Amino acid sequence: MKKHLLSVSVAALLAGTLALPAVAQNVAIVNGKPVPKARLEALEAQVKAQAARTGQPVPPEVTQQLRDEVIAREVFMQEAERRGIQGSDAYRKNMELARQSVMINALFEDFKAKNEVTDAEAKAEYDRLVAAQAPAAGTKEIKARHILVEKESEAKDLIAQIKKGAKFEDLAKKASKDPGSGAQGGDLGWSNPSSYVPEFAEAMSKLKKGEMTDAPVKTQFGYHIIRVDDTRDAKAPEPPKFEDVKAQVKQQMEQQKLAKFQEDLRGKAKIE
Structure with a gap:
């Protein structure tokens, strides 16, 4: 009896073991x-x-x-x-489209696998992008303030008050229609003149440190009174570390390589 029970148990265990791979x-x-x-x-x-x-x-x-x-x-x-x-017809048509998509995706994956972007290539592209952001020699940044009003007469009146001794900053807080800089006494911070509309940029660029426009400057926003507080040589923005953006640089370069591959295939194809 015991021998029979043992045989049954062993058989069950073996059956379970054989079923595991499946x-x-x-x-x-x-x-x-x-x-x-x-x-x-x-x-x-x-x-x-x-x-x-x-x-x-x-x-x-x-x-x-x-x-x-x-x-x-x-x-x-x-x-x-x-x-x-x-x-169904719809199934067969969609299956053909799906087959094409799978084949095309497989082609592109095969291309990317055989044309991987190396760390050296990514670093070279990173260095190129960083260098491209460097400002041109002689480029200046200007720290300026302005007061924006709707009417030319208002601007002329404010200029007269400033010339008589009124503080530019105080008038900017009271009269400027620019909500961003007005509360800061008209302060626009450091910037390149090219970041402003042409009329504003041209007038600001003519001023030296400490100078103010003698006449209102008209732009699409209204009339401005501009004062330059300081100037300095332009500096390139601090770039992120290469390791922090390496994955993104590689991805962009992979996309560029794939786009060139696709363009070359289209160019070689004989289409009638």
């Missing part, structure tokens, strides 16, 4: 049909590849979400097959 190969069994784990792995590979291109991490919970997605697709596929959807 279960391990599937994500789930849906209505008796196995869902291969290869589908989940393919979907995970797509998500990880996309994350790698953007330099973003893949959250741990994504695996479970993708598993649920694979199972849901199987449920919907079985229902579509039950209804005979695969025999």
